[in-house]
Every structure is written in structure tokens, then in C-alpha cells.
Amino acid sequence: MAVERHVIRPPLNRIWPSNLLAVPDSEFAVSLARDIKRELGKHASPQELAAALGCTVVFKAMTGRFGALLWPSEGNRFSLICDTRAVRDNDDATPQGFRIAHETAHTMFYNRSGDQPYVVVERPYYGIGTPGIEEFCDTFASELTGLQREVFKPKLIDELL
Numbered sequence: 001m002a003v004e005r006h007v008i009r010p011p012l013n014r015i016w017p018s019n020l021l022a023v024p025d026s027e028f029a030v031s032l033a034r035d036i037k038r039e040l041g042k043h044a045s046p047q048e049l050a051a052a053l054g055c056t057v058v059f060k061a062m063t064g065r066f067g068a069l070l071w072p073s074e075g076n077r078f079s080l081i082c083d084t085r086a087v088r089d090n091d092d093a094t095p096q097g098f099r100i101a102h103e104t105a106h107t108m109f110y111n112r113s114g115d116q117p118y119v120v121v122e123r124p125y126y127g128i129g130t131p132g133i134e135e136f137c138d139t140f141a142s143e144l145t146g147l148q149r150e151v152f153k154p155k156l157i158d159e160l161l
């Protein structure tokens, strides 16, 4: 049975880009996060934002060193798998919220015109983006959550590169 296709609704559909062919600069990441907070208010929490973008968040103890993973699926949706390890609590203003916000930022680089999103910008390392994409997603997550990315970056990214 076909999965109902996810549609991003207003006002988010007017703000949130998709199918980006190049990595925008960090100023765009900051202004986008501010626009989202202004438009969505309390719904700008990472989990609410992920849901509005068609991401189903799954908490799971992961065996690898990823803090979180984004996995495209049918119905124009994603599974967003967030590692339960090193998660301190369920508040959005935590590393968990940062990870979720970071992964939602990755959805901008997917073409979402068909049934299943597919990545547009080349990802040279298996499972993660270019350093430029990772920096962009970190900047967005930092602005949205108010957390400094330097706190989380070493274990999540640098071990992989």
C-alpha cells in the first residue's frame, strides 16, 4: 500500500528550501533559523520542525559513531534516527535537539519532487556530507537551538573525517 505523500505546509513551505545544488553561506543558515523561530514560535523546536518537514524521529542506541542519521523513505518522508547514547534529557535545548536540528538541515539538499527524496549535492563520504554541508547544518542547528556547535562537533564529525 502506498504511503501518503508528505506535504510541507505554510508557512514553512515558503521558507524552507529544498533541492539546493550548492551549499549556501553561513549567513543564510542563521537567517533561515531566525525566520523559522519568528514564523513558528514554539513550534520551531527541533522535533516539531522535523515533523513538519516529514521526518519521523526514532531514538535508538546506535552501534556506529554517528550522532544521528537521515534516511529518505517513500511518501516524501525521512526517518531521522537519533542515537540515545550521550543524551542527557529530553529537553530540546540539549545535544539531542542539536542533532535533530542538524539532520533536518540536511533535508534542504534533497530533491523532494518525487515519491522518495534523493540527495542532490554529492556526498563523498558514506553517510555524511562534505565538510561545507556539515558546517552549514551545524550553523543552522546552533542558531535554532541556541547551542554552540563547538561543544558537539569533535565527537560527531571529526572522528569520521
Ligand SMILES: [Zn+2]
Residues within 6 Å of the ligand: 102, 103, 106, 128, 129, 133, 134, 137
Ligand atoms: Zn550532517
